[in-house]
Amino acid sequence: MTVPRVRIESLERHVGQRVEIAGWLQHARSSKHVHFLYVRDGSGVVQVVVAASDVPPALFDQAGGLPLETSLVVRGTVRRHPRRDELELGLDELDVVSRPVREYPISPKEHGVDFLMDHRHLWLRSRRQQAILRVRAEIVSAIREYFDSRGFVLVDAPILTPNACEGTSTLFETDYHGQKAYLTQSGQLYAEAAAMAFGRTYCFGPTFRAEKSKTRRHLAEFWMVEPEVAFMDLEGDIALAEDFLTNLVARVLDRRRAELGVLERDVAPLERIRPPFVRLRYEQALEILREAGQPVRFGDDLGGDEETVLSQRFDRPVVVTHYPMSLKAFYFKRDPSDPSRALNMDVLAPEGYGEVIGGGQREDDLAALEAAIEAHRLPRAAFEWYLDLRRYGSVPHAGFGLGVERTVAWICGLHHVRETIPFPRMLHRLAP
């Protein structure tokens, strides 16, 4: 009779049965008469018990001498652990699929970050990295489900774009069949075109920044989701961001609590995430920063340090609005009651994590947008298509971008974004 091949996550359905599991030896320990093999198959890890009293001596010896990351197929009976609330496998047969050619380079001892990053293709197998990437996958799935179920149509923005819209200093450039092309920094302008067609839309893909900065919050390649909604103003935008972010956190708490446990994430601060978020106008944010001893002046942008201070101050996310127009991109709509201010908003995650969302209402007046393009000394011709959106049926509209990696770092409680993406690309890191 063939033994059924099962996944570790489904062992509960096979208690008392003989099954086969295919995977890798993640960890092992032995006493004189028993070997405990911890086998990972990607869906979980199971303790495989090899008892000297149950198996032939040759098999017992073989099981005790397997190096870490040996790939193997184990057969045996699924049973309840005598004391812990978990299942184990009582082994009776073992096939080694492939024995490592030498000792697995990642040992339980401490390794430096560079070493681990150089071995990222193997490091992914570790318990912590698996937990982080499962939370990431959950967040990506939650993002898509949130928008798909609310009438937002996914409209992918292009990665290769013809225009260096905001200067070439932070753009990756490539030769596109004789023409200069740049890797996108944001799909927003395209999402605006889609919003005029579909009303509610989002794009979600990788975006690029060729910044020379080397901070714990920056990657050269990162994923961003950007919803854009026609007939929505700044208030609606903030309400959408609040509901969306609350939903993401709740979904991870609901489905990935085990992984947060592996990461030793204190979930109490996450359980406090719900609307309304704290609202601060730019000048109120400055005041708090000054009280905290930061030497900020009106007109200064809020950088990483300022965000850290603000987001440590409250136990809920903070929405900072109405920045001076001088700090913001050309496409923001001016506040009608004070045209020196933008109808923008940044959402800062609490616990010092800082900006995870940036967005606002877009300029929908043709003449005002033309003037902004000129004032920013941008190449007008490159924006003719974008101006068309104001020529033909312009409407008030707003949207935002959420950075996936910063969100993963916050929810997982990680200091640095480098572990939040499978293969990070940073200033000095392009491999593996």
Add this chain to the structure above:
Amino acid sequence: MTVPRVRIESLERHVGQRVEIAGWLQHARSSKHVHFLYVRDGSGVVQVVVAASDVPPALFDQAGGLPLETSLVVRGTVRRHPRRDELELGLDELDVVSRPVREYPISPKEHGVDFLMDHRHLWLRSRRQQAILRVRAEIVSAIREYFDSRGFVLVDAPILTPNACEGTSTLFETDYHGQKAYLTQSGQLYAEAAAMAFGRTYCFGPTFRAEKSKTRRHLAEFWMVEPEVAFMDLEGDIALAEDFLTNLVARVLDRRRAELGVLERDVAPLERIRPPFVRLRYEQALEILREAGQPVRFGDDLGGDEETVLSQRFDRPVVVTHYPMSLKAFYFKRDPSDPSRALNMDVLAPEGYGEVIGGGQREDDLAALEAAIEAHRLPRAAFEWYLDLRRYGSVPHAGFGLGVERTVAWICGLHHVRETIPFPRMLHRLAP
């Protein structure tokens, strides 16, 4: 009392009520005493009836003189159409949000493809393009749901890669802080690393080909989903592809039949898609091609023309397997019973659409893979990390890549892939 703002898709819940709809004038027609305005809000199109007997003369005149793509807010009562099975709005109030500055460039008359592509940002608003992009969004959602619900963990592959693995002729190159980097052509090698960690994994993102070819099946930038599974062989890979593709088609038939109707897609061929697909070994495919008058010889690759012939021959997808190794990439596993052949498979969609899936079993033997890298004259150092996957716990594994745009073209019944992605990038097309 405030009138509730509603979406057209939810009008059924408001029959008999006074509501407000915000959108764009997609089309209009008039008789002497009544104007019919077809208003699009992104969730649908509704017929708005402006009767001379119901509204003041000034409003009646205004409603009759609105140019296409005027953005507007209409208010009135939701009622059933007197004859057709649909809802309409009896207008009593109208606010024009923005009047086009000149005539909308896309008229109901015929336009050339270049003109439409130059106006892609507006063309998205048309009925056909909306239908195609909604089918695309449905397919993307179905892909993710398929894998997420079957224990596949999403592990995003990087876009920027350090190595020109298969020659630089079809790669887009960029300067990465002083180092050469290339835009990915496939996430497969990274997916293999992830499969050794997660057992079942997939990556899904944009991929790039700097090909000079200008065919109806090629884009410079296209989206690809790539599942990869540990402990799976070619047979398992084919079974996964069959189940997956069948599931995608069924999902679109289930949820996007209205859109397929707009596209005048004959759904009968789609309803026949179910396992098992037709299986052909490479030499059987050659025989069929020769019978059809194609002058193919053993060792020839199957190009677009050959795929068209094969995929017109059967009413189900065709799986072509066991190509000569000389035609395939270095990472394919050789057939143990005939080492001149690859354990590969291509899935050709029927009705002449051709390849939508390519994949197979990967070489899992360290020495064989090292020899293949040498035989293909690839830079060994660049593959050390990939070889590590065979050094530490190698297992049989397989996977495939499905091209989203070709799948959308097939399911929508489109001749060319250029309409299957919001902003296509082709040999001579980088804008808007």
